[in-house]
Amino acid sequence: MAHAVVMPRLGNSVESCILVKWNIEEGKEVKADTALCVIETDKATMDVPAGFEGVLLRRMRAEGDDIPVLETIALIGEKGEAIDAASPRARSLARERGMPLGSVEAGTGPRGRILERDVRAALEKGPALTAGARAGTERSLPASGTGLGGRITTADLSSGGKDAVQIEEVQASGGTLPPFPGPFADTPLRGIRKIISSRMVHSLQNSAQITLHASAPAARLLVLRERLRNSPPSLGLSGITIGDIVAAAAVRVVRGHPKLNAHVLEDSWREFGHVHLGMAVDTPRGLVVPVLRYADSLSLKEFSRQAKALARACIDGAISPDQLSGATFTVTNLGMFGIESFTPVLNEPETAILGVDAIVPRPVVRADGSIGAEQRIGLSLTVDHRIVDGADAARYLKDLSALIADIDVAILAWEE
Secondary structure, three states: OOEEEEOOOOOOOOOEEEEEEEOOOOOOEEOOOOEEEEEEOOOOEEEEEOOOOEEEEEEOOOOOOEEEOOOEEEEEEOOOOOOOOEOHHHHHHHHHHOOOHHHOOOOOOHHHOEOHHHHHHHHHHOOOEOHHHHOOOOOOOOOOOOOHHHOEOHHHHHOOOOHHHHHHHHHHOOOOOOOOOOOOOOOOOOHHHHHHHHHHHHHHHOOOEEEEEEEEEOHHHHHHHHHHHOOOHHHOOOOOOHHHHHHHHHHHHHOOOHHHOEEEOOOOEEEOOOOOEEEOEEEOOEEEOOEEOOHHHOOHHHHHHHHHHHHHHHHHOOOOHHHHOOOOEEEEEOHHHOOOOOOOOOOOOEOEEEEEEEEEEEEEEOOOOOEEEEEEEEEEEEEEOOOOOHHHHHHHHHHHHHHHHOHHHHHHHHOO
16 A cells, blocks of 8 residues: 655644655655655755655645645655556546646545536636646637646737747737736745735734944954955854954943843833844845854854854755744844844844945045045844834944944953
8 A cells, every 4th residue: 555755744834835856756666765756835845754754656636836845745665566646537638638647736535636516617617727838818819828737828919939920910900018018927925925924914014124224444344354264274264254243243242231132022121131033034035044052152162163054954954953043133244235224123022133344445534624425344134123122222333333344452351
């Protein structure tokens, strides 16, 4: 009897996973620990083991599908074992009407079995269209398309890239043009992108966010970074970046501003004795925020080492779910992209997030009244105004700016 492999439940908050890649072809032998496929959650990418020894009889879902947890994704059994994903009546009707069963998007029978009613529903619906193709429905439709499950795409409608000719024909006949003539692509909002979207909207809707902008003298910061970069390899300091230094400084300063190192509860807020730093990391899958535990207790060298290890794990898709929760204060850095000012969105339920901006020359009036320029680093602080007043946020930025201005001296205290 065939065994069903289901999409695993990887946490209480995980409702579905994306099937990224199949590792095994149908008909191949597998062992219980064989990595059957690769799946992606909003937190990480991981392998799904077969769980049974035998032959992969059928792959029930396609790469790229967003699949609910505990839904069957594959069948494993003995070589030559007969399996039937379409009922005889459904198969007969599909054959009679010349419709491939693969064009039925999903079966309503047990374990996704395709029933006669599913075939009839697909026939009544007609050939499925992608969203892009749907915009051009004034044109005559081909019987089937080249998309997944026979879906008709914009490429099928354009008939080899002759959109301009078709438009002229439509105009000449007095017909109505589609709203967006020419090809375009729609990308489903799913996986980590869907999670990010939901969290950002929820954050903005459920908190009173304000953002304050300031800047700090960066001359000593730049000198310190250059000295670290050129330090002897044996010291292990050459990899410390400006982002590491500023984030570590932000952590030190926030200890003296407990409202900014806090969580908003239902009718109260909770201030924390240590700073567990959320670090926004840009990955191929989207924004991920790993947590650097007890960041306020680390030397600059150790801070940099752990931060890079967490970022690498996020980029590689090997981060543990436990390392993606529990932040009390977050830093996000867009300075490397040349961004001079932006509005970070709170990472709920935190009360503050600091944005690190680019270092740029800004005008300055010297003590003698002359005008010059100095390198300054921008700082963008978003706070929850329900807990943190504007003056509280301003005081934090003032203290952080002062520390950065004298960073070469302040760093000496961190290494004690």
